[in-house]
Amino acid sequence: MPRMALAATLLTLLAAGPAPPEGSEARIEAGKLVILHPWSRATAAAGAPAVGYLSITNTGAAPERLLGADCAIAGMTMLHTTTRDGAVARMRAVDSLPIPPGGTLTLAPGGSHLMLMDTTQALAPGGRFACTLRFATQGPVAVEFAVQPAGAGPKAPM
Ligand SMILES: [Cu+2]
Known part of the structure; x- marks a missing residue:
C-alpha cells in the first residue's frame, strides 16, 4: 500500500476508535x-492482571470524571493510561479521567x-464479571x- 494511503487509513481508524469485539x-x-x-x-489463572474496556459518553452540559471502579473479582482495580516512548508503551496509574x-x-x-489486580479467578471467554464504576457527579454505576x-480487539497487550 502506498505510504499516503496507509497514513490515511490509520487516521480513519484512529478517528473512528477501535471497534469492540462481538458479543459485548x-x-x-x-x-x-x-x-x-x-x-x-480472558486470562490464564487467578492472580493474573485483567483488563476492562468500555466507552462512556457524557450527554450532559457539565463535566464528569471517572474516578475508578470496584470489581468483586479483583483485590484492587486501577485506572491506567498508556503513554508511548518511541516504540515502548508504558502504563501509568491515574486518579481520574475526564469526560467533557x-x-x-x-x-x-x-x-x-x-487494570484489575489480584484477581480471584481466571477469566474464561464467554464469561462475565460485575464491576461498579465510580463517577464524581453520577456516583456509582453497575x-x-x-x-x-485473550487476543480480542486491537493489537495491543493492554
Ligand atoms: Cu494497565
Whole structure:
C-alpha cells in the first residue's frame, strides 16, 4: 500500500476508535452518561492482571470524571493510561479521567483501561464479571464486562 494511503487509513481508524469485539453490545444509561460495550480479555489463572474496556459518553452540559471502579473479582482495580516512548508503551496509574460535556471517554487496548489486580479467578471467554464504576457527579454505576478471547480487539497487550 502506498505510504499516503496507509497514513490515511490509520487516521480513519484512529478517528473512528477501535471497534469492540462481538458479543459485548451492552448499553447502560445512567443520568447523562451512556456506557457502551464493557468488555475484557480472558486470562490464564487467578492472580493474573485483567483488563476492562468500555466507552462512556457524557450527554450532559457539565463535566464528569471517572474516578475508578470496584470489581468483586479483583483485590484492587486501577485506572491506567498508556503513554508511548518511541516504540515502548508504558502504563501509568491515574486518579481520574475526564469526560467533557458532549465528549466520549474510550477505554481500549493501547490506551486508557481499567487494570484489575489480584484477581480471584481466571477469566474464561464467554464469561462475565460485575464491576461498579465510580463517577464524581453520577456516583456509582453497575456494569457487567463480557470476557472475550485473550487476543480480542486491537493489537495491543493492554
Ligand atoms: Cu494497565
